[in-house]
Amino acid sequence: MARRASASKKIDTRTEEEQTSDRQLYLTYGGPWAVTFGGPLLVETAHAVLAQQPTSLALAALGVAGMGAGLTKLVARMDEVAKRDKDTRVLHLVNATAVTAGATLGTVVGLESSTTIGGWLLVGAGLSIGNNLWSKLHKKAAGERTGGKWATLEAEIGLAKHELKEAKSNGKGTVTATIEAKDGATADELARKIPAMTSALKLGTGRITHTVDDDDASQITMRVQVADLLKEGFPWPGPSAFGTGFGDSPLHVGRYEDGETVKVNIPGVLRDPQELTNGNVEHAIFQGVNGSGKTQGNAGMITDAATRSEVSIIIVNAAKFMQDYGHIRHAADMVITTTADARRFFKQLGPVIEARAAYLASKGLARWEPGCGLNFLMIVLGEAADYADGDAYGKVLRTIRSSGGWVESEIQRATHDQMDTSARANHPAGVAFGLSDGAEAQYVLPPEAIDAGAFPGWGNRKPGYSYWAGMGIPQERWAVVARTYAVDRATLAAAVTAGLNVRTPLDSITAQAFGKLWENRTFYTTPLLASEPGTGIPPMPTTPPATPAASAAPDAPTAYDDQELEDDMDVEVDEELIARETADLEDALAKILEDDPEPGEYEDLSVDKEVAPPADDAPVLELGGGDDTDQLTSEQGRVALYERLDQWVREGKLSFAPRELTDILLRLGLRDTKRWFYRERDRLIEAGVISEDDSEEGYGRYDLMRSPLADGDGK
Numbered sequence: 188m189a190r191r192a193s194a195s196k197k198i199d200t201r202t203e204e205e206q207t208s209d210r211q212l213y214l215t216y217g218g219p220w221a222v223t224f225g226g227p228l229l230v231e232t233a234h235a236v237l238a239q240q241p242t243s244l245a246l247a248a249l250g251v252a253g254m255g256a257g258l259t260k261l262v263a264r265m266d267e268v269a270k271r272d273k274d275t276r277v278l279h280l281v282n283a284t285a286v287t288a289g290a291t292l293g294t295v296v297g298l299e300s301s302t303t304i305g306g307w308l309l310v311g312a313g314l315s316i317g318n319n320l321w322s323k324l325h326k327k328a329a330g331e332r333t334g335g336k337w338a339t340l341e342a343e344i345g346l347a348k349h350e351l352k353e354a355k356s357n358g359k360g361t362v363t364a365t366i367e368a369k370d371g372a373t374a375d376e377l378a379r380k381i382p383a384m385t386s387a388l389k390l391g392t393g394r395i396t397h398t399v400d401d402d403d404a405s406q407i408t409m410r411v412q413v414a415d416l417l418k419e420g421f422p423w424p425g426p427s428a429f430g431t432g433f434g435d436s437p438l439h440v441g442r443y444e445d446g447e448t449v450k451v452n453i454p455g456v457l458r459d460p461q462e463l464t465n466g467n468v469e470h471a472i473f474q475g476v477n478g479s480g481k482t483q484g485n486a487g488m489i490t491d492a493a494t495r496s497e498v499s500i501i502i503v504n505a506a507k508f509m510q511d512y513g514h515i516r517h518a519a520d521m522v523i524t525t526t527a528d529a530r531r532f533f534k535q536l537g538p539v540i541e542a543r544a545a546y547l548a549s550k551g552l553a554r555w556e557p558g559c560g561l562n563f564l565m566i567v568l569g570e571a572a573d574y575a576d577g578d579a580y581g582k583v584l585r586t587i588r589s590s591g592g593w594v595e596s597e598i599q600r601a602t603h604d605q606m607d608t609s610a611r612a613n614h615p616a617g618v619a620f621g622l623s624d625g626a627e628a629q630y631v632l633p634p635e636a637i638d639a640g641a642f643p644g645w646g647n648r649k650p651g652y653s654y655w656a657g658m659g660i661p662q663e664r665w666a667v668v669a670r671t672y673a674v675d676r677a678t679l680a681a682a683v684t685a686g687l688n689v690r691t692p693l694d695s696i697t698a699q700a701f702g703k704l705w706e707n708r709t710f711y712t713t714p715l716l717a718s719e720p721g722t723g724i725p726p727m728p729t730t731p732p733a734t735p736a737a738s739a740a741p742d743a744p745t746a747y748d749d750q751e752l753e754d755d756m757d758v759e760v761d762e763e764l765i766a767r768e769t770a771d772l773e774d775a776l777a778k779i780l781e782d783d784p785e786p787g788e789y790e791d792l793s794v795d796k797e798v799a800p801p802a803d804d805a806p807v808l809e810l811g812g813g814d815d816t817d818q819l820t821s822e823q824g825r826v827a828l829y830e831r832l833d834q835w836v837r838e839g840k841l842s843f844a845p846r847e848l849t850d851i852l853l854r855l856g857l858r859d860t861k862r863w864f865y866r867e868r869d870r871l872i873e874a875g876v877i878s879e880d881d882s883e884e885g886y887g888r889y890d891l892m893r894s895p896l897a898d899g900d901g902k
Contacts, residue, residue, distance in 0.1 A: 218318075219282075219311075219314060219315035219318040219319065220315045222286065222311065222315075223307075223308065223311030223312055223314070223315050224308075224311075227304060227307055227308075230290055230307075252287065252291045254287075256287065258283060258287070259280065259283040259284060259287060262279045262280070262283050263276065263279070263280065278318070278321055281314075282314065282318070285310065285314055348368060348369050348370050348371075348372035348376075349366050349367070349368055349369070349372055349376075349377050349407070350366065350367045350369055351364055351365075351366055352365045352366065352367050353365040361410065361411070361412055361413070361444070361445045362410075362411045362413060363408060363409070363410055363411075364408070364409045364410075364411065365406070365407075365408060366406075366407040366408070366409055367405055367406060367407070368404070368405040368406075368407060369405070372405075373404070374397065374399045374404060374407050377397065377407060377409075378397060378638065378640070381395050381397070381640060388411070388413075390411070390412075390413065391415075392625070392642050392644060393625070393640060393641065393642035393643070393644070393668065394411065394412045394413075395409065395410070395411050395412075395640060396409070396410045396639045396640035396641070396666040396667070397409045397410065397639055397640060398410075398639055398662070398663050398666075408663075410666075410667070412444055412445075412668070415444065416444055416445075416446065417442070417444050417649075417652060417668065417669075417670040420651070420670060420672075420673040421441065421442045421670065421672055421673065422672065422673055422674065423487060423672035423673065423674035423678065423679075424439070424672070425682065426490070426491055426494035426682055426686070427439040427491055428494075428495065429494045429495075429685075429686070429689070430494070430495070430496065430689040431495060431496070432458075432495060432496050432497045432557050432558070433453075433454060433492065433495045433496065433497045433498035433557070433562075433563050433565075434454050434456060434457055434458060434497065434556065434557030434558075434563065435457065435458050435459060435495075435557065436457060436458070436459045436460075436461060437450035437451055437452050437453075437457060437460065437461055437463055437659065438450065438451050438453060438488055438491045438492060439491060440484065440487060440488050440491070440655075440671055440672070441484070441487075441651070441653075441669050441670050441671035441672050442669060442670060442672070443664065443667050443668070443669045444667060444668045444669065444670075445667065447664075449655055449660075449669045449671075450462075450463055450659075450660070451463075451488070451655070451658040451659065451660065452464070452465070452658050452659030452660075453468070453492075453563075453565065453593050453658060454468065454555065454557075454563050454591070454593070455467050455468040455469070455554070455555075455588070455659075456554070456555075456556060456557070457557075457659075458557060460659065462661065463658075463659030463660065463661070464659045464661070465659070466659070467554075467588060467589075467615075468555075468588035468589075468591075468592070468593050469588075469593075469614075469615040469616040469657045469658050469659075470584055470588070470593060470594045470595070470596070470613060470614045470615065470616065471593075471594075471595050471596075471614055471616035471617055471618060471657060471658060472595075472596050472597075472598060472601050472606075472611065472614045472616075472617045472618070472630075472631040473485065473595060473596070473597040473598070473617075473618045473620070473631075474598055474599070474600065474601050474617065474618070474619055474620065474622070474627070474628075474630060474631045475599065475619065475620025475621055475622060475643075475647075475653070476599055476620075476621055476622060476623055476646055476647050477599060477647065478647035478650065479620035479621035479622075479646070479647045479649075479650060479651075479652075479653075480620055480621070480647075480650035480651035480652070480653070480671060481597055481620050482511045482512075482569070482597075483650070483651060483671060483674075484618070484620070484651060484653065484671035485512075485567060485569070485595070485597065486511075486512065486514075486515055486676075486679055487671055487672050487674060487679065489502075489512070489515060489518050489519075489565075489567060490515055490518060490679045490682050490683055490686075492518075492565055493515070493518035493682070493683045493686045493690065494682055494683070494685065494686035494689065495686075495689070495690075496689055496690060496691040497557060497558070497562055497563060497691050498562055498563045498564075498565055498690075498691070499520040499521075499562040499563070499564055499565070499691075499693045499697070500518055500519050500520055500565045500566075500567070501519060501520060501521045501522075501523070501532075501564065501565070501566045501567070502516075502518075502519040502521075502522055502523070502567045502569065503523040503529050503532065503566070503567070503568045503569065503574070504522075504523075504524060504568075504569035504570060505523075505524055505525055505526045505529055505570065505573045505574055506569065506570040506573060507569075507570070508522060508524045508569065509715060511569055512569070513714070513715030513716075514676035514677070514679060514680045514714050514715060514716055515676075515679050515680060515683045515714060516711045516714065516715055517683055517684065517687065517710075517711045517712050517713055517714055518683045518686070519710060519711075520693055520708075520710060521705065521708040521709070521710055522708070522709045522710060522711070523709070524709070526573055526574040527841075527842070527880075528841075529573075529574040529575075530574060530577065530579065530880070530881065530890075531704065531841060531842075531890050531892075532704065533577070533579035533580045533582075533583050534579045534878045534890060534892060535700075535701060535702070535704050535892060536579070536583045536587065536592075537579070537582065537583075537875070538700050538702075538875060538892070538893070539697055539700040539701055540583070540586050540587050540590050540592070541700070542696055542697065542699070542700035543555075543561055543590040543591060543592075543696060543697060543700070544589065544590045546560070546561060546696050547559065547561070547589075547590060547591075553589065554588075554589040554590075554591070555589070555590060555591025555592075559591075560694060560696075561590075561591055561694050561696060561697065562591075562691055562693055562694050562697065563591045563592070563593070564587070564591060564592035564593070564697070565592075565593055565595075566592060566593065566594045566595070567595050567597070568594065568595060568596045568597060569597050570597065570598075571596040571597055571598045571606070572598050572599070572605040572606065575596055575598075575606065575610065576606070576607055576610070577881045578881070579878075579881075580607075580610060581607060581609055581610045581613065584610055584613035584614070585613055594614075596610075596614060600627065600630075601627075601630040601631050602627075602630065611630065614631070615633075615657050616656060616657025616658045617630075617631030617632050617633070617656050617657060618631065618653055618654070618655050618656075619631050619632050619641065619643045619653060619654045620643065620651075620652065620653045621643055621644075621645045621646045621647050621648065621649055621650075621652060621653075622643050622644060622646065623644075623646050624644065625642040625643050625644025625645075626642075626644075628641055628642065628643050628654065632654060632656050632665065633656050633657070633665065635656075635662055635665060636654060636656045636665035636666050639665065639666035640666050641654045641656075641665065641666040649670075651670045651671040651673070652668060652669070652670050653668075653669055653670065653671065654666065654667075654668065654669070655669055676716065677716060680714035680716055683714065684713075684714065687712070693705070702892075702893050703836060703839060703841075703893075707839050817854055818854055818855065818856035819851070819854045819855050819856060820856060821855070821857060821863060824851060824852075824854070824855045824857075824863070825867060827851050827854075828848065828851055828867060828895075829895040829896055830896070831848065831851065832871075832876065832877070832891065832894065832895050833894040833895060833896045835891055836891055836893065836894040837894070840891060841890065841891055842880060842888050842889060842890050842891060843888065843889055843891065844887060844888050844889075845864065845887070845889075848864070852864060868889075871895060874895070875892055875893065876891075876892060876893055876894070876895045877889045877890060877891055877892060878890045878892055
């Protein structure tokens with residue numbers, strides 16, 4: 188008996204998912220027929236019970252109709268929340284309305300007659316057949332519309348819990364799919380399977396990205412780039428808004444792989460944001476290996492800005508400014524090309540930020556806005572690893588944003604050994620060009636972009652390809668590959684030259700705060716281009732950009748000669764003149780040797796011989812300070828120190844060493860002159876007159892930031 192029972196027992200070898208799927212099929216196809224044949228029994232029972240009481244029958248009919256209407260609305264709401272397609276919503280509406288009408292009429296008139304029961308069965312059978320056909324054919328059509336490969340991926344990779352709801356192509360090589368995570372599945376599980384999906388679909392790394400709905404974590408949008416439309420590049424269309432204000436509209440820097448324009452909101456607030464967000468200024472790091480296209484992308488962005496008003500551009504590049512930006516060097520209101528000047532620049536930005544913040548506060552403004560009277564400061568730091576460190580650099584990143592300033596730090600690797608981690612954190616935005624290791628994009632791109640699949644691991648094989656995040660760009664675009672515009676140097680130079688006529692001179696508030704750094708600045712009014720015919724460069728404007736009167740320096744040059752070009756010019760050599768000057772130099776050296784007594788007087792000395800003591804009448808070297816009448820009190824020494832510093836500032840001296848003040852210290856009638864000097868030094872540092880040179884080569888020196896005398900007039 189036990190053996191017979193065991194043999195007759197059927198073992199179900201189906202998986203749990205298969206069993207659940209079978210139950211869903213029974214419900215999908217059997218449900219309509221169950222209502223068709225089972226409904227008459229319930230309806231006729233209700234009619235028979237209530238037919239003898241007209242009042243109860245009427246109330247019951249109203250109740251059935253009201254309940255049916257309520258269920259119809261509930262089903263419609265559930266469809267809306269579930270984001271079901273239009274066909275499904277129509278089907279549910281028809282079914283709910285038909286069932287409500289049939290139940291209400293059957294309860295009132297009954298189903299005893301052949302007419303009523305025949306009508307019920309006829310309509311019910313028609314609806315049941317329609318539901319079965321729709322369920323079968325619509326599901327098949329939906330599977331075909333969303334791509335036959337998804338079923339293969341479900342089987343091979345394991346995507347059964349991620350249901351593909353809809354997929355559509357934009358006709359530009361991009362397919363966007365809507366996916367719903369079911370039964371507790373998560374977007375992270377899908378993200379871990381993206382590399383396998385990429386391989387199965389035979390796509391390149393980073394070509395599949397995804398984003399998650401902020402309000403519903405089960406709703407996932409997956410973006411698949413099946414074709415690279417960036418290979419040919421996009422020609423630069425010219426300035427995006429020539430002559431308008433910097434705060435009017437975003438800058439245009441390139442194209443996304445789906446053909447959309449890459450726009451950036453640098454000042455944070457724009458009159459016409461063009462789908463970008465308005466908010467705070469977001470400093471940016473441009474990271475990429477050598478040859479990845481950072482400089483060309485920067486040049487295009489700088490050129491677009493240089494054709495606007497209410498902006499002043501400052502370029503810092505201590506490595507190869509002329510090579511990188513010589514063709515658009517006249518776009519910069521100030522150029523800094525040495526590490527020492529760069530460090531001094533960051534220190535001087537402290538007083539500049541304070542002055543600009545005070546001005547905005549006097550206007551009742553919490554931050555820079557278009558038309559406020561101050562130019563926006565666009566600061567581009569090329570090869571930033573050479574100088575972008577120290578407390579002054581970090582402080583600028585923390586404080587300059589609200590006063591109307593944006594800093595872009597261009598670097599090849601934003602690792603901790605190249606850039607301070609705190610400074611890196613103060614760059615909320617980032618642009619990742621090609622990297623040797625695509626994982627290093629995490630140093631400049633937000634985690635949302637990395638999680639979505641951004642991976643710029645193409646090195647310098649695709650110049651200009653990049654990911655752009657922050658700067659007002661919508662988050663769903665952070666993981667979309669873009670490419671900066673392709674344009675020749677002469678075209679950019681011509682655009683900057685034309686922009687000189689619409690540029691706004693730097694405001695006097697900022698110019699005065701920069702002080703001598705602005706007065707003695709380097710700037711240009713012409714591009715540096717190879718001498719090639721047909722470059723298309725128009726004539727230079729007759730007047731260069733005006734410098735505010737408040738910061739004008741009568742002795743400061745307004746432009747610098749093109750030394751790089753002069754070195755390449757052919758120079759006519761006068762051989763006779765060179766021979767005559769050489770002979771004169773040899774005669775002068777011979778005379779110096781004849782008058783110098785040292786060779787004969789000390790030629791017999793060696794390290795083993797002792798030097799005879801000087802004679803009683805030998806001259807004695809005096810260092811000064813021996814005359815009591817020439818000694819200075821502490822207050823007189825302070826005045827002499829301040830006058831010396833003021834003189835250096837007027838002469839354009841940027842730094843000094845303490846030994847250059849030795850003559851003043853020797854004249855002090857004090858016992859401890861060293862302590863006096865350090866006390867005065869600390870007072871001058873606190874007042875912002877001098878600053879310690881924190882560079883390795885400048886150890887022990889001090890930068891001169893401004894004159895210690897009020898207004899520089901000695902009062």
